[in-house]
Amino acid sequence: MSAPVTLHRRGLRFALTALTVGAAVLASAPAAFAAPVTSAPRSVQVSQSNVSLSTARLFTATPVPTITGTPQAGRRLTASPGTWKPAPVALSYRWKVNGVTVPGATASAFTPSNTQVGKRVTVTVTGTKAGYQTASKTSAATRPVAPATIAVGTSPRKLVVTANGRWAYVANSGSGTVSVISTATGNVVATVPVGGDPIGLAVSTNQQQVFVSTCSDEKIYALNIASNTVAYSFTTGTCGDLVATPDGKTLYIGGSPTLRDITVATIATRSLAEPIFTGAAVIDLTSSADRKGVYVSNGDDYAILIVDTAAPQAPQKRFTTSHPPVASAPSPDGKTVYASLGLDLFTGPSNAVEVIDTATNRVRATIAINAPGDLAVSPDGSKLHVLSQGDNTIVTVSTATNRVLSRIPVGRAPSSLAVTPDGSKVGITSSSENTVSVLPVF
Known part of the structure; x- marks a missing residue:
């Protein structure tokens, strides 16, 4: 009869031992085992935040702003934000030039400076209202900023x-x-x-x-x-x-x-x-950098001539053009002459400037410009400036690559240009607007 008692006591000791070991294991378990216990409150917090965002309403009208005014250095541009709904909506402004934010330009109006000539302007309008999601709209870009002008006499x-x-x-x-x-x-x-x-x-x-x-x-x-x-x-x-x-x-x-x-x-x-x-009507005279040569645009003769001022009656050097030249400009070293070409009665307008090698009398390149007019090379020879009478722009070209660097609007009917001796500015006359535009060269 003693054997059963002994077995019962052994079973009890095993049960007590198992409970003790289990408690120790739980006490020493990694924190990760406890994560499920605390994850529920965190999930509830995130869900509450999402619910808060989803309850923010959307504006019923967020129009794209427009810019009014002439994009020109020294002239004010104004943002027209349109009507945001439901009113009232607090609006803020941010102006950019060529995609770069202008520091401090946060008003509804903005005046471009000379450093922004040739670049495009946009404005971003942001609307805010309690209980509504903040929204932003950006205007279309303006045309390139034109240079500042100076009023002069009639028909310069x-x-x-x-x-x-x-x-x-x-x-x-x-x-x-x-x-x-x-x-x-x-x-x-x-x-x-x-x-x-x-x-x-x-x-x-x-x-x-x-x-x-x-x-x-x-x-x-x-x-x-x-x-x-x-x-x-x-x-x-x-x-x-x-x-x-x-x-x-x-x-x-x-x-x-x-x-x-x-x-x-x-x-x-x-x-x-x-x-x-000269053998033909003279359209244009241009001096070489040292004034020892005079470049003559002979329209009817399809040629550029060079008169030697030391021997003016001597035969002139002649460079042939494909269309009647209306203006010419030599490079400072005299190795190149640029010719603006006009209208041929049979083939029509050229809409081009020819780049002529004076050593070989060959055209090295042709630069596409709509109705080119007066032109000049920068004093260091790196840039060619050409008036496009067809587009009312001044076109700046790299003389190293003959590629157009910029096309900047100027006044209507541009008639002549001149580069300052340091090459930092170009003046352009507008015979229709009675002004001189001043283009800063960067």
């Missing part, structure tokens, strides 16, 4: 800059005046009346006078740079572009009674010398 036709870069002179053919601009301030400091309708300008070699060619009275006027007054005038019987020779003694006038010559005026005696035969 020609622009020149003095060698020291201090003064710019504008021939206003419609008002019979010459505007004098300070390049430092961008202000017109004087307006000098001359007879007739001025179309050509040239600065004397000694930088003391500006010569003006007028058509209606066919004269040359000499303006005193120091006083901005007319020093004297004399009759030439023609008018056109002007180039002063390096010795300061002679003026070449791109026009003649026969239409096949360059008129030559002797400054000291205010008389005419032997004309230079």
Whole structure:
């Protein structure tokens, strides 16, 4: 009868031992085993947050903003946000130029600066309202920002800059005046009346006078740079572009009674010398960087000629073009001449600038530009600036690659351009808007 008692006690001890061991295992279990116990409250918290977001309502109207005003340096642009609903909605603004946020530009209006010329502007409007999800809308980009302008006389036709870069002179053919601009301030400091309708300008070699060619009275006027007054005038019987020779003694006038010559005026005696035969009507005259050569655009002859100022009656070097040239510009080293080409009566417009190698008389490249007009090369030779009369833009081209770097809007009917001696600015006359645009070059 004792055996059963013993077995019962052994079973009890085993049960007690199992309970003890189980308790020890639970006590020493990793924290991960306890995770299921605490995960339920965390799941509830996340769910509550999601419920809070989902209850935020959406605006019933979030219109895309628009920008009003002319994108031009110095002129204000205004954001029109449209009507956000339900009103009232708090609106904030953020302006960008070429996709980059402008620091501090958080008002509903923004005025581009000269450093933003050629770039596009957008505005982002953000709406906020308690109980509603915040929303943002971005406007379409503006056209490239145009350069600032200076008001001058009527129908400006020609622009020149003095060698020291201090003064710019504008021939206003419609008002019979010459505007004098300070390049430092961008202000017109004087307006000098001359007879007739001025179309050509040239600065004397000694930088003391500006010569003006007028058509209606066919004269040359000499303006005193120091006083901005007319020093004297004399009759030439023609008018056109002007180039002063390096010795300061002679003026070449791109026009003649026969239409096949360059008129030559002797400054000291205010008389005419032997004309230079070109064989065709002269459209444009441009001096080389050292003034020793004069590039002549012979429209009817489909050619660019070079007149040697040391031997003006010698045969000219001739470069053939595919269309009538309307303007030309040499590189500073004289190895290249760029020709803006006009309309051929049979083949139509070229809409191109030809890049001519002066050593081989071959066209190295053709640059597509709509109705190209006046053009100039930067003093360091790295950039070519061309007026597109078809698009009312100034086109800047890399002379290393002949690729267009930018097309920037200017005033309507751009007629001439000039680069400052340091290459930092380009002035462009607009004969329809009676202004000069000032393009900063970066």
